[in-house]
Amino acid sequence: MGNDETPGAEDRRLAARLAALRAEHGWPLDELARRSGVSRSTLSRLERAELSPTAAQLGRLCTAYGRTVSRLLAEVEAEPPGLLRAAEQPRWHDPATGFARRSVSPPHPGLRAELVEGTLPPGARIAYQAPPVPGLEQHLWVLEGELELELDGAAHRLAAGDCLRYRLHGASGFHCPGPDPVRYLIALVLP
Secondary structure: OOOOOOOOHHHHHHHHHHHHHHHHHOOOHHHHHHHHOOOHHHHHHHHOOOOOOOHHHHHHHHHHHOOOHHHHHHHOOOOOOOOOOHHHOOEEEOOOOOOEEEEEEOOOOOOOEEEEEEEEOOOOEEEEOOOOOOOEEEEEEEEEOEEEEEEOOEEEEEEOOOEEEEEEOOOEEEEOOOOOOEEEEEEEEOO
16 A cells, blocks of 8 residues: 555555545545545545555544544454464555554454554654544654654654653654664554
C-alpha cells in the first residue's frame, strides 16, 4: 500500500473498507470531506483505489472515524495469528514523506494494545491535527536516531534509548532532524 503503482489487493481492500466505513456512518462524500479535511475528489479516488492514501490522509480519516491507523489497516487484513514472524508483519510506506510503518503486533479483537515501528528519513515531518481516539495511551521508545515530537504544542527531543509516555488528546507532530533516520517503537493502548 501507499504507492503510485497499479493498486494491489491490499489497496483494493483498504479502498473497500474506507467506502464501507463511510456507508456505516451514513455520510455522503461532502460530509466526510468536512469532517476529515480531505477533499471530496481525493476521497472518491481513495474509495475507488485510484489513489493510495498518504499518512496524513489516513490520519485524518481515522480521526473522523474514531480509530487508529493500525486498527483500520488490521480491518483490511485477515485475522492475525498469535505469532507474527517479521516477514508477516503488515508494512506500509508513505511515498510523500518516506515514512515507513510496520505493525509489529497488529490490533486484535479483545486486546487493547498494539506495537508499531516507525522509521522517518532525515528531514521528514508528519503532523496529525487530532488523535484518532482521544485519550489514546502511547509509549514511544526511540530505537535509533533522534526524534522531535510535538504533543499539544509541547516539544520533546528524544534520542536513542529515550522513552516518552503520554495520553494523546490534541495535535501531534513527528520530525526527524537527522542526520540519520530515526527508528522508534510505539505501544498504543486504547482507553
